[in-house]
Amino acid sequence: MFYREAGDIKTSYVADSQTFPIAFDRIGYLCVIAVAFGVLPFIIGPYWANAVFVPFLIYAIAAIGLNILTGYCGQVSLGTGGFMAVGAYACYKLMTGFPDLNIIFVILLAGGITAAVGTAFGLPSLRIKGFYLAVATLAAQFFLVWLFNKVPWFYNNSASGQISAPERSVFGVAVTGPNVEAWAKYLICLGFLFVLAWMARNLTRGSLGRSWMAIRDMDIAAEIIGVNPLRAKLTAFAVSSFFIGIAGALFFSVYLGAAEAGEAFGINKSFLVLFMIIIGGLGSIFGSLAGAAFLVLLPVLLKNTFVGLLGWPTDLTAHLELMVVGGLILTFLIAEPHGLAQLWRVAKEKLRLWPFPH
Amino acid sequence: MRKSLLMLASAATLTAGAASADLVFPDLSYRTGPYAAGGVPFSDGYQDYFAMLNARDGGIGGVPARVIECETAYNTEKGVECYEATKGEGALLYQPLSTGITYQLIPKVSADGIPMHTMGYGRTSAANGEVFEWVFNYPANYWDAASVAIKYLHDQNGGSLEGKKIALLYHNSAYGKEPIRTLENLAEKHGYTLDTLAVDHPGQEQKSQWLQIRRTRPDYVIMWGWGVMNQVAIQEAANIRFPMENFIGNWWAGAEHDVLPAGDAANGYKSLNMNRVVDLPVFEEIKKHVHDAGNAAGDGSNLGKVIYTRGLYAAFLAAEAAKKAQEIHGVTELTPAQMRDGMEALEITEELMAERGLDNIGPAFSVSCSDHGGSGMGLIQQWDASAESWTPLTEFIAPDAEVIAPLVAEDSEAFAAENGIAKRCN
Numbered sequence: 001m002f003y004r005e006a007g008d009i010k011t012s013y014v015a016d017s018q019t020f021p022i023a024f025d026r027i028g029y030l031c032v033i034a035v036a037f038g039v040l041p042f043i044i045g046p047y048w049a050n051a052v053f054v055p056f057l058i059y060a061i062a063a064i065g066l067n068i069l070t071g072y073c074g075q076v077s078l079g080t081g082g083f084m085a086v087g088a089y090a091c092y093k094l095m096t097g098f099p100d101l102n103i104i105f106v107i108l109l110a111g112g113i114t115a116a117v118g119t120a121f122g123l124p125s126l127r128i129k130g131f132y133l134a135v136a137t138l139a140a141q142f143f144l145v146w147l148f149n150k151v152p153w154f155y156n157n158s159a160s161g162q163i164s165a166p167e168r169s170v171f172g173v174a175v176t177g178p179n180v181e182a183w184a185k186y187l188i189c190l191g192f193l194f195v196l197a198w199m200a201r202n203l204t205r206g207s208l209g210r211s212w213m214a215i216r217d218m219d220i221a222a223e224i225i226g227v228n229p230l231r232a233k234l235t236a237f238a239v240s241s242f243f244i245g246i247a248g249a250l251f252f253s254v255y256l257g258a259a260e261a262g263e264a265f266g267i268n269k270s271f272l273v274l275f276m277i278i279i280g281g282l283g284s285i286f287g288s289l290a291g292a293a294f295l296v297l298l299p300v301l302l303k304n305t306f307v308g309l310l311g312w313p314t315d316l317t318a319h320l321e322l323m324v325v326g327g328l329i330l331t332f333l334i335a336e337p338h339g340l341a342q343l344w345r346v347a348k349e350k351l352r353l354w355p356f357p358h
Numbered sequence: 359m360r361k362s363l364l365m366l367a368s369a370a371t372l373t374a375g376a377a378s379a380d381l382v383f384p385d386l387s388y389r390t391g392p393y394a395a396g397g398v399p400f401s402d403g404y405q406d407y408f409a410m411l412n413a414r415d416g417g418i419g420g421v422p423a424r425v426i427e428c429e430t431a432y433n434t435e436k437g438v439e440c441y442e443a444t445k446g447e448g449a450l451l452y453q454p455l456s457t458g459i460t461y462q463l464i465p466k467v468s469a470d471g472i473p474m475h476t477m478g479y480g481r482t483s484a485a486n487g488e489v490f491e492w493v494f495n496y497p498a499n500y501w502d503a504a505s506v507a508i509k510y511l512h513d514q515n516g517g518s519l520e521g522k523k524i525a526l527l528y529h530n531s532a533y534g535k536e537p538i539r540t541l542e543n544l545a546e547k548h549g550y551t552l553d554t555l556a557v558d559h560p561g562q563e564q565k566s567q568w569l570q571i572r573r574t575r576p577d578y579v580i581m582w583g584w585g586v587m588n589q590v591a592i593q594e595a596a597n598i599r600f601p602m603e604n605f606i607g608n609w610w611a612g613a614e615h616d617v618l619p620a621g622d623a624a625n626g627y628k629s630l631n632m633n634r635v636v637d638l639p640v641f642e643e644i645k646k647h648v649h650d651a652g653n654a655a656g657d658g659s660n661l662g663k664v665i666y667t668r669g670l671y672a673a674f675l676a677a678e679a680a681k682k683a684q685e686i687h688g689v690t691e692l693t694p695a696q697m698r699d700g701m702e703a704l705e706i707t708e709e710l711m712a713e714r715g716l717d718n719i720g721p722a723f724s725v726s727c728s729d730h731g732g733s734g735m736g737l738i739q740q741w742d743a744s745a746e747s748w749t750p751l752t753e754f755i756a757p758d759a760e761v762i763a764p765l766v767a768e769d770s771e772a773f774a775a776e777n778g779i780a781k782r783c784n
Contacts, residue, residue: 046445051439149530159482160532161532162458164465166777167777178465178469256434256435257462263559264435314389315390315398
């Protein structure tokens with residue numbers, strides 16, 4: 001009834017190929033953006049920022065990054081944790097090496113360094129595919145974490161091997177370090193996510209994104225119609241690693257404030273982000289956000305419900321949480337293998353016809 | 359009549375106000391994951407002591423203590439979540455029982471002004487109270503532990519370690535890396551050679567490390583392990599027939615659950631300890647007031663074990679600091695800043711320990727504004743597999759201050775310079 005194309009007349013190609021062709025969607029999107037930028041910063045408290053929104057926003061960036069590589073270009077990667085570590089350690093080295101450099105540029109440069117590292121580890125993808133590539137990226141994961149543990153230069157020879165973020169500010173407002181206001185933390189992550197998601201959306205529907213998808217769907221056919229696999233695969237690795245590097249830099253500097261490679265960026269991180277895009281939906285920006293939200297919010301929600309409201313023992317809840325999250329992942333994979341994004345798509349299709357389904 | 363009603367009403371609100379106020383001690387515990395074996399007894403001891411104080415004395419200075427438990431699974435992200443979730447409840451003191459989480463929280467507690475006590479773990483240089491206003495690590499820290507272990511070996515070898523080979527088997531994390539620099543400096547002083555062998559989280563795979571130990575044949579192996587890593591290491595040591603009496607764990611690698619899985623093969627394994635494991639009178643009190651009332655934390659099976667006793671010791675030190683703070687400020691309800699003052703004025707004497715039913719649980723020590731580290735003493739204990747108990751081999755040994763003090767000064771000053779902290783306590 002409200003959700004329909006009828007009457008929403010497009011008069012230009014630009015209008016016709018916009019991201020949200022239905023007026024209702026556009027308004028909804030603008031409302032979400034307005035609330036995210038205009039309302040939440042004023043009401044967000046430290047618990048909501050640190051336990052819910054900041055990790056969600058950062059994981060969403062990582063999930064979009066991995067989705068570009070796995071969902072759009074079809075290259076399975078288990079190296080996400082390692083690449084996040086590259087972003088984090090690059091960020092740390094730049095922060096301590098160039099104290100006057102603005103943190104925004106530090107994070108972007110950390111993304112750039114990760115892109116270079118990611119491209120190097122993407123080279124095997126030109127020869128190997130599928131499971132074999134997954135193993136090659138797994139090697140990257142273990143090698144990078146080992147490297148950051150082994151070489152003291154990366155952690156400035158600190159006694160404990162920990163890296164910790166000094167205070168840096170944007171326009172005079174601290175965004176890293178201990179004295180950060182909740183809203184500043186939230187806003188810088190939201191800003192990065194907004195710009196990067198925008199970039200990802202436009203990259204994936206442009207010629208580059210089409211070449212990625214061609215490679216994903218059938219690499220030999222893509223090569224025959226003139227897609228250069230070297231260029232397509234390596235750009236996918238570079239762009240994906242850029243996103244993941246930024247996520248790692250934010251994860252270390254804004255969210256945690258201190259990190260060690262093995263604990264914060266272990267193989268679990270790689271799996272977590274992979275689960276996010278599988279549950280959210282491969283090859284979808286919305287899916288990346290939905291998957292990140294699902295896997296960040298659900299444990300916090302379960303914990304607060306069981307321990308906070310019902311007063312159950314914490315260990316029982318922790319075990320139950322694993323079972324519930326695991327069960328839901330299984331249910332999703334069986335009932336809707338294309339993830340939350342597909343559910344959303346189906347819901348929208350139904351809504352268009354509602355209330356007259358025939 | 360009206361007046362008395364009004365008075366009654368105001369008295370009622372006053373008592374209601376007093377009843378709702380309490381002393382909040384968040385317990386960032388871990389009862390799940392590969393480190394739960396140590397996390398469970400520590401948390402049980404910590405909670406049981408406060409529960410006993412509440413049941414027996416009505417709390418601390420008449421104000422009940424409230425322990426909020428939050429599961430971290432030894433994971434830093436969950437630790438941050440727990441910190442944020444509990445700090446708004448009026449938290450007086452954090453004890454995360456994880457060096458990784460400690461490093462996360464040091465800047466946060468310093469900014470929020472809430473004290474943190476990392477007993478025998480965490481950042482060693484926090485012993486310098488001139489730099490670390492809100493962080494305490496009394497009664498001992500990792501560098502003390504390393505020094506005590508070397509001192510013990512030094513005495514065992516007739517006063518010389520010249521030409522000896524010592525291997526450090528450590529958890530590859532901030533926790534395990536802490537003692538390396540101290541051991542290196544001590545190696546220069548005493549003339550032994552140091553090999554370091556890292557074991558990655560969670561520590562189940564140590565075949566290659568023990569193969570290396572078998573090949574290089576060090577005279578002694580010192581272990582900085584935690585959780586499942588300890589059990590695996592002791593089993594692996596037994597497998598290669600490494601002499602157990604030459605294998606020394608630190609105080610986080612010396613509990614019953616670490617040695618029991620290896621059975622008789624673990625006989626003779628040594629470890630450090632910062633608290634004595636004896637039958638304390640306070641256990642009876644806990645049994646009477648807490649366990650028999652059905653309020654035991656966990657399943658109540660850990661009473662009297664090594665890590666349980668340490669958790670109880672941590673709670674005892676926290677409760678005494680709170681009492682001290684109440685004395686200093688003449689109030690019963692505390693703010694975190696008042697709690698800090700109490701911790702800085704803490705003085706643990708043998709009489710006090712005996713009075714509270716914790717006779718000689720640890721060394722006597724005192725804390726001051728500039729010294730947040732305590733005495734740093736530790737003892738060596740040995741596992742007797744047939745009796746299934748730990749036997750203390752030594753009295754409390756003092757660490758080598760000549761080596762530790764400059765290291766603490768250097769590291770804390772680097773931290774102060776990095777973060778622009780002005781020294782206090784003048």
